[in-house]
Amino acid sequence: MEVVSEARSHGGRQLVCRHASAATACEMTFSLYLPPQADAGAVPLVTYLSGLTCTHANVTDKGEYRAACAELGLAFLAPDTSPRGEGIADEDGWDIGLGAGFYVDATQQPWSANYRMWRYVTDELPSLVAAEFPLDMARQAITGHSMGGHGALTVALHQPDRFRSVSAFAPIVAPAQVPWGEKAFSRYLGPDRASWRAHDAVALIKDGARVPELLVDVGDADPFLERELKPELLEPACADAGIALTLRRQPGYDHSYYFISTFMADHLRWHAERLR
Amino acid sequence: MEVVSEARSHGGRQLVCRHASAATACEMTFSLYLPPQADAGAVPLVTYLSGLTCTHANVTDKGEYRAACAELGLAFLAPDTSPRGEGIADEDGWDIGLGAGFYVDATQQPWSANYRMWRYVTDELPSLVAAEFPLDMARQAITGHSMGGHGALTVALHQPDRFRSVSAFAPIVAPAQVPWGEKAFSRYLGPDRASWRAHDAVALIKDGARVPELLVDVGDADPFLERELKPELLEPACADAGIALTLRRQPGYDHSYYFISTFMADHLRWHAERLR
Numbered sequence: 001m002e003v004v005s006e007a008r009s010h011g012g013r014q015l016v017c018r019h020a021s022a023a024t025a026c027e028m029t030f031s032l033y034l035p036p037q038a039d040a041g042a043v044p045l046v047t048y049l050s051g052l053t054c055t056h057a058n059v060t061d062k063g064e065y066r067a068a069c070a071e072l073g074l075a076f077l078a079p080d081t082s083p084r085g086e087g088i089a090d091e092d093g094w095d096i097g098l099g100a101g102f103y104v105d106a107t108q109q110p111w112s113a114n115y116r117m118w119r120y121v122t123d124e125l126p127s128l129v130a131a132e133f134p135l136d137m138a139r140q141a142i143t144g145h146s147m148g149g150h151g152a153l154t155v156a157l158h159q160p161d162r163f164r165s166v167s168a169f170a171p172i173v174a175p176a177q178v179p180w181g182e183k184a185f186s187r188y189l190g191p192d193r194a195s196w197r198a199h200d201a202v203a204l205i206k207d208g209a210r211v212p213e214l215l216v217d218v219g220d221a222d223p224f225l226e227r228e229l230k231p232e233l234l235e236p237a238c239a240d241a242g243i244a245l246t247l248r249r250q251p252g253y254d255h256s257y258y259f260i261s262t263f264m265a266d267h268l269r270w271h272a273e274r275l276r
Numbered sequence: 277m278e279v280v281s282e283a284r285s286h287g288g289r290q291l292v293c294r295h296a297s298a299a300t301a302c303e304m305t306f307s308l309y310l311p312p313q314a315d316a317g318a319v320p321l322v323t324y325l326s327g328l329t330c331t332h333a334n335v336t337d338k339g340e341y342r343a344a345c346a347e348l349g350l351a352f353l354a355p356d357t358s359p360r361g362e363g364i365a366d367e368d369g370w371d372i373g374l375g376a377g378f379y380v381d382a383t384q385q386p387w388s389a390n391y392r393m394w395r396y397v398t399d400e401l402p403s404l405v406a407a408e409f410p411l412d413m414a415r416q417a418i419t420g421h422s423m424g425g426h427g428a429l430t431v432a433l434h435q436p437d438r439f440r441s442v443s444a445f446a447p448i449v450a451p452a453q454v455p456w457g458e459k460a461f462s463r464y465l466g467p468d469r470a471s472w473r474a475h476d477a478v479a480l481i482k483d484g485a486r487v488p489e490l491l492v493d494v495g496d497a498d499p500f501l502e503r504e505l506k507p508e509l510l511e512p513a514c515a516d517a518g519i520a521l522t523l524r525r526q527p528g529y530d531h532s533y534y535f536i537s538t539f540m541a542d543h544l545r546w547h548a549e550r551l552r
Binding site for chain 1: 283290342343527
């Protein structure tokens with residue numbers, strides 16, 4: 001692993017790192033913020049999964065998480081959203097291929113050669129950062145935006161013991177039912193829709209996966225709300241499952257980092273209470 | 277004036293606007309954040325001048341000013357750093373021409389056709405935003421970074437009655453004495469160094485310009501500190517002039533927005549106290 005850049009920020013260290021990934025068979029870049037408290041010992045880790053078209057850099061530049069992380073003593077990990085580089089499969093459109101890994105392990109050619117973001121974010125990257133940095137991996141939280149909100153929900157539903165808390169910003173809650181997810185899952189996972197359920201938060205909950213509670217913010221001016229995000233589908237699923245869902249429709253907010261950064265500190269405070 | 281984009285953020289409105297500028301004889305783009313308090317009446321205005329290579333977008337994306345502005349009821353105006361577009365004079369190098377207007381009115385060909393950033397930021401842009409938005413122009417503050425810190429200091433020293441407070445992040449305090457400034461001023465203002473003094477904060481203070489106080493932050497790991505910024509030159513100049521200088525050398529910080537965003541809320545709070 002190579003540290004590409006390091007800068008002092010809000011009393012801590014904002015790192016950008018690169019490493020050869022076995023999961024995706026290419027070089028991957030991630031960012032990690034270590035709060036000042038990490039100088040004295042291991043700190044809890046919040047993993048943030050980004051949305052379509054993003055790299056690690058979008059939330060690192062625009063997420064406004066560092067002040068709250070420094071205050072609360074939280075590390076903040078931001079992976080890339082897909083494999084990258086020469087020879088990686090791609091297709092026209094920003095909602096498939098590069099920047100659009102959807103946090104699954106692709107089973108279909110040509111995607112399966114590199115698009116194994118599930119094992120990257122659930123196994124390889126956590127193992128790497130746990131070995132390299134002062135992180136308390138017994139105290140983890142996960143969150144994400146849009147495609148990354150889908151990632152955060154599905155990862156937490158599969159690994160409820162690993163995460164003390166999960167939240168999301170404008171997540172795609174039922175990718176198997178919406179155009180973005182249908183496009184991605186049909187390419188990455190193939191035509192058998194039964195195989196998609198393991199990567200669909202609403203289907204996972206209906207099939208018995210559980211977390212104690214969920215915090216979800218969506219903007220009511222989000223242009224993707226009705227067609228792609230469908231947060232209302234979480235409400236009956238969580239009610240039936242006994243999952244305490246806090247779903248907040250934020251008036252006037254869109255799908256951008258202006259929305260995410262507004263509520264980032266709220267989410268981090270909510271996670272910090274559960275990571276104590 | 278055209279509103280290019282508008283987004284809800286931290287309860288207020290982040291605008292990006294474009295207009296035909298008479299000062300620079302081209303289209304100019306700026307960003308303006310209006311806090312929630314602007315819905316009820318005119319709010320004080322903080323103008324932020326950006327550094328070399330920047331547009332309005334850098335601080336808008338990475339400055340982390342909106343949470344504090346929303347809390348304190350401050351509008352935040354971020355102009356571009358130079359004229360832009362086809363046919364605008366330029367030269368190799370990121371420290372001259374496009375992105376490097378140095379907040380002067382160029383007197384030398386070919387620059388004088390468009391590089392009139394002094395009158396743009398001191399006259400045309402304030403008049404435009406005062407006419408278009410609910411701003412209390414009797415309560416203004418100014419700040420900036422690097423080349424924009426130079427801009428903030430020189431603008432405030434020329435117009436002390438207009439600004440209740442002035443601060444800077446890693447400013448070029450004596451451009452007439454350092455390579456960046458010598459390069460820019462020789463191109464824009466010509467070889468007569470006497471004409472440079474009106475755009476050099478340290479020279480202005482020595483020549484009698486006054487503001488009551490200055491807040492300046494610099495990172496002690498800033499790679500431009502010794503060669504280009506030279507904040508230590510402010511200390512004797514301000515001492516002799518009776519200007520209350522608060523110069524903070526922040527340990528470990530560099531020249532980037534990681535540094536600026538760390539201390540942005542501090543500066544805004546300092547300005548807000550003086551804008552009450």
